[in-house]
Amino acid sequence: MRQQIKIPCTLMRGGTSRGPFFRASDLPQDRDERDAILLSAMGSGHELQIDGIGGGHPLTSKVAIVGPPTKAGADVDYLFAQVNVRDRVVDTSPNCGNMLAAVGPFAIDTGLVRAASDVTQVRIHNVNTGKLIEACVETPGGEVIYDGDARIDGVPGRAAPIRLRFLNAAGAKTGKLFPTGAVVDMIDGIEVTCIDAAMPLMIVRARDLGKTGWEQPSALNEDRAFLQRLETLRLEAGRRMGFPNVAELVIPKPVLLAPAQNGGAFSARYFMPHSCHTALAITGAVGLATACTQSGTVARAFAGEVRSPASLSIEHPLGSLEVRLEAAGEQNEPVVSVLRTARRLFEGAVYVRDPRADVRSQIS
Template sequence: MRGGTSKGPFFLADDLPADPALRDAFLLDVMGSGHPLQIDGIGGGNPLSSKVAIVGRASRADADVDYLFAQVRVDQRVVDTTPNCGNMLAAVAPFAIEAGLVQARHPQTQVRIHNVNTGKVVVATVQTPGGRVKYRGDTVIAGAPGAGSPISLAFLDAAGTRTGRLLPTGHASERIDGVDASCVDCAMPMVLVPAQALGLRGDEAPARLDADAALLRRLEKIRIEAGHRMGIADAAERVIPKPVLLSPPMHGGTLQVRYFMPQRCHSALAITGAVGIATACATEGTVAQAMLRERDLAKPITLEHPSGTLEVRLERTAAGDAIASVVRTARRLLEGRVFTSLVPECGAASM
């Protein structure tokens, strides 16, 4: 399935090995990781298409389904289940309905998704006229071709997904490797850095940034130090925290963003990253808030990225809980079986 600007196989949890080590070995094998083209598997040779969603019945009373996200590295045989992926998340509710885990209602269906990676609940609203998932529509999102039916995602209390705090270091802004940065943990642990502090305009194309070896080394140094300060001791072996470059907008938005995954620049913007950046805009003292030309956060926060823009709406409930909402689209691409060369008990799994 395509979810937002990402793509990957969706598995029922019951179809995969229960043992995490065996499950990860299976994922590496079927995706073809360890080769830059993932030529011996179904991965797409790019971090955006080397993602896996594992969906099953809910393990908690306030959710309808469990969703475990796995980032499967392309040229390394590594599976990372520490982060969430908000783009793949967009396809979880349609998948759960199609798989019979959730009963569809007319004209739309709300699905409460427990993200196992972060322990947070996200409410997805899917258009289901006549009790069937609708994929076609007029909603266009930057970074994905064509149009589709809107899928609303509301992130409930997304702060502290990994560290337990919105500002894990206790500081809204601090110096890391000679530059001002903000360590933020909301939907995704990130380190936010002004692009200009690294000698960049902020509107550079992803290919140019990916080709700048010195920049990537500097970002990795900042990322690992930020991870250490945030309590992510093994950041060098993980994809979190994600480094993010921020700059003033050029097309009337709130901020311009270059989001790294972490060794390559995203061609668009991760949904979890957008939620965290938008929250940082509303957090006093962060490098994000310092760049804002206006602070009317009642309006949607519009983040400019290499493929266009992404809007995030921020609101608070009567109880004071923060909710960040975005709209995505998704599409079911194929259904079938994928095979592995591993031991017989992992011979095949349905998608």
């Protein structure tokens, strides 16, 4: 008989995303067993994730797994998992910068990192990419506070600020800032920039695909012909970036750019990759900001010349996201920092189907 097991977890909002946070020690080391638990916990395989705690949307079907560091200079490890809503698939190829915002607070609250007196700096090793990110978390009195005056577009109300600094983000998955060897590639007659900084991206002008770049996500998601063409471009971009077949991966992420409407550098529509983000992924913002500092890219053509240190505003469907470009890193790419917020929503245990029960039933 199939049994249920309970696993401690904490549901947290990180930036404009939400999902359960697990300590690595509470999950099996075997990848297949771990993924089976995550699928059961989130209720994947149903568009509403009705039999789990997922929210029925890519932004609320995310998981963070946090544990002791395995990389020198880090305080904690963070493995991100994108759990597909409709298909029973777990993808650990990308990082998620929004969920990343809650890793520092979670690590401090659970005792993985000792809090300082006022602000605690947590150096996070993102296992997905091997990169380090610094998170500055407010901890007056040695405890994380979540209430504050910081505001980010896409989240109601205000909260305590969390500053994230992406250190040496270039080559997060491919080892190269420009994996194809060019700042611009021509795919099916369309100019694209394939860049890998925190997240592999395929950047394209919206007008080249018959769009203004100012559409609401719902309108873009309903245009099946457009989505199919975007996917065709993405598949070829992925191949050129060194991924043999990205059909079942969420990287590279396509991004449409258009002129700004409200004083920013440009307007962006970021895809995840088969639906448009309601705001903008943090890793996507890091990649776009980095592209702005490199001559000849599609993004640079919109933003004009950008030299660090500088601030950049990227407009998205729910407002804008401010990024800060600091001194250049090892590959002449900037260190990019962003302001995020997070909130602890509830903690307890999630009940999941025991993945070992199937094996036992087959043996018996």
